[in-house]
Amino acid sequence: MQDAILVQDLSKRYDAHEAVKGLSFAMPRGATWGLLGGNGAGKSTTISMLLGLLVPSAGQIQVLGHDMARDRFRALARMNFSSPYVALPSRLSVRENLRVYAHLYDVPKAERRIEELAASLSLGEFIDRPAGQLSAGQKTRAALAKSLVNRPEVLLLDEPTASLDPDTADWIRTRLENYRAESGCAILLASHNMAEVERMCSHVLMLRRGQLVDEGSPEALVRRYGRDDLEQVFLDIARDTGTAAGAAPGGGERRATDPTVADLREEA
Numbered sequence: 431m432q433d434a435i436l437v438q439d440l441s442k443r444y445d446a447h448e449a450v451k452g453l454s455f456a457m458p459r460g461a462t463w464g465l466l467g468g469n470g471a472g473k474s475t476t477i478s479m480l481l482g483l484l485v486p487s488a489g490q491i492q493v494l495g496h497d498m499a500r501d502r503f504r505a506l507a508r509m510n511f512s513s514p515y516v517a518l519p520s521r522l523s524v525r526e527n528l529r530v531y532a533h534l535y536d537v538p539k540a541e542r543r544i545e546e547l548a549a550s551l552s553l554g555e556f557i558d559r560p561a562g563q564l565s566a567g568q569k570t571r572a573a574l575a576k577s578l579v580n581r582p583e584v585l586l587l588d589e590p591t592a593s594l595d596p597d598t599a600d601w602i603r604t605r606l607e608n609y610r611a612e613s614g615c616a617i618l619l620a621s622h623n624m625a626e627v628e629r630m631c632s633h634v635l636m637l638r639r640g641q642l643v644d645e646g647s648p649e650a651l652v653r654r655y656g657r658d659d660l661e662q663v664f665l666d667i668a669r670d671t672g673t674a675a676g677a678a679p680g681g682g683e684r685r686a687t688d689p690t691v692a693d694l695r696e697e698a
């Protein structure tokens with residue numbers, strides 16, 4: 431079976447700064463993998479290249495067998511993305527947002543799909559309120575609904591539970607695990623929450639200064655580093671160069687619009 435994501439010798443250079451250097455990995459379908467690293471390690475840059483938003487300086491990416499350099503629209507139709515740093519259009523209600531995204535992804539029986547998502551993600555109490563007026567937890571649920579609207583086979587998540595209380599974060603993780611179990615979707619998760627990664631991910635890619643410095647299952651990494659948990663392993667790896675303290679030369683900015691949809695719109 432084809433890999434969900436196949437990355438070979440991927441690099442991205444911003445002027446003099448090499449944000450991703452020679453990254454290679456093959457992520458199978460149906461798996462949840464973690465993409466970890468300190469601030470500025472290259473996680474968002476990698477995700478942006480996987481979405482076809484940033485053009486790699488070198489290397490190849492295939493998603494579900496589609497070459498992102500030549501055939502990215504076929505891949506984009508089968509994947510989706512969520513990040514707390516990418517807001518839904520704020521004046522539209524959650525339902526209106528979901529209708530727009532369902533239309534962009536050409537989702538069959540869109541109203542039925544929206545009702546399914548409203549039920550499984552408990553959107554009922556706020557589905558007709560403007561997205562800009564929701565609490566952080568409600569926004570995350572609405573963003574998750576958007577990211578599942580096209581029943582993606584590959585889901586890229588950038589810090590899916592950032593700024594959520596532990597109960598809401600746990601609720602979101604359970605919904606993601608349920609979706610993966612019922613759909614066979616592959617999930618690549620960039621996160622700073624090591625307990626979340628230990629719970630959800632069968633395999634972890636550890637980045638430091640744009641390079642893959644280690645990988646393996648959380649249990650294998652904990653054993654290899656002689657530590658008690660993944661957080662300690664993370665600190666061992668990140669502190670090797672001091673990047674865990676938050677130094678991020680160049681200070682890359684988050685995107686203000688949803689990249690996947692921007693691309694689909696470009697196609698239309």
Ligand SMILES: Nc1ncnc2c1ncn2[C@@H]1O[C@H](COP(=O)(O)OP(=O)(O)OP(=O)(O)O)[C@@H](O)[C@H]1O
Pocket residue numbers: 444447448449467468469470471472473474475476678679680681682683
């Ligand atoms: N548009 C850009 N122009 C120049 N440099 C950039 C740009 N975007 C990111 N960078 C730099 O590339 C490196 C990797 O950034 P990236 O945002 O991918 O890291 P990250 O692992 O997602 O970090 P964080 O955990 O802080 O979100 C950083 O040094 C960053 O400053």
